[in-house]
Amino acid sequence: MTAPINFRMGTAEWGILVLLSILWGGSFFFLGVALREVPPFTLVLARLALSALLMLAFMAATRRSIPRRAGLWPALFLLALLNTALPFSLFAYAQTEIASGLASILNATTPLWGVIVAHLFTPDEKATHGNLVGVAAGIAGVAVMIGGSAFSGPHASLPAQLACLGATFCYALAGVYGRRFRDWGVGPLDVATGQLIAGALLILPVALLIDAPWRLALPGATTLFAVAGLALLSTTVAYFLYFSLIARAGATNALLVTLLIPVTAILLGTLLLGETLLPRHWAGMVLIAAGLVAIDGRLFDRLRAR
Template identity: 55%
Template structure:
């Protein structure tokens, strides 16, 4: 079935930037949590606490969760593709490789989404402008984090493949999640259904593989990181995720992975007294140019202005 997605407006771009801040923080929170907790336990706590948070919000808002088996089957499909698989791969991958390299590998998500959307949708086809924009944006990500981080390529290949696998899962998740618009499922309900289904899927795995009752109780810092990961980087983030997906489509939505390094740098400047370096300005300029090329409006405005002048 064909769907119509308009170019992103001011609201969608604002939500995308906010989502990049929330997801940018997840790499830090995971980095703290993996020091004391095993991967599947972190994922189970992340989605479980997020599900409890969203179910409470849905109740307070007077919304009702659907009872249709078809919709819940979609929730479980989305939870598996978009939560269980990528969360587990990223957490495991971050136990073996640096977060900077993980961020760069994660930033392949829009490129993979462009390919997946081209193959499996009728309204998000690959265009030359989009492809060039994504390549420019990806170059900007490498510039911001620093090309030297790529020196780790070739080491811990399995962990690097895990991060790339997570990026591919996110690409399929973005395309799969479009169906909630056709099913008339509100973004809040879609976010709640996805993380609830994810919890049902991942908790048995964590219990069997990690045996969390045998673990040393984690410290206050770890619990704070897990709670922030669940409430901010998952519950709130997925409300924004499904809101953007419903109006802007999968390819535009997953541009967020280009903005995550920008958010991390700016947060460091604002709260950690870090300094902006020339590579940061160059990287942000390239990302801005890439996003403009993907969005397409600057090119259309230029063509319209040229047409009016002739």
């Protein structure tokens, strides 16, 4: 029997959330670099195939194997469609039309979908007033950070933005669907490995048919490093942490990572690239932090207790 999910996150869960936001925030940068030389579906295939190989190598080294259970692989293929093949392809397409920063900001709508999907399809993650207030504050914070100009002009393609929103809806569905593997006793490492294998198999015929990757020129070293970072850090390590967080704190809490990704992207840009934070970025961060506090709920509980 599995232990009950602790929806009130502790220090360890928040640590995983922050680390995950850094890894996934970096994925938008890696995508932006790699898409200069590699077409979207081929890039998604490389990302998933390399990640699957890394996970299989780790499992072989530790003498682990994916459990055999009736219905497990069909469920893994559906999870892979919702959590990797489809959203990865939508974001890769979107970043051929819009900036990686805007894509990462649109990615922050995931918790909004997550609260709705979890409320409709789970018995124990019903939306509370704190959830709704927190998500609203987080979305408001993201909107303040980007300002209105990011959604207009020659580099703000509406189809690309809609593709990002479609991807975030897929992530929300996958977050809730992924809970069943915990109930089946399938661990985070097994789920991550299985969905990466399934995702690579799903995207393989699409990449072969549309991109014809055998005709492409060999990418440069910078692109290869970006693909490696995308596969190792932003996919292999990130998905293991993600499924661990779902098992520990539930789907709604796990999806909060997307609210932190724009924050970490701006902080990394400031620390590593010398970019400057504008006042609206600080204001947005304050709103996002307030949203996370509202969803967590512990501060309000303590104030009420006093």
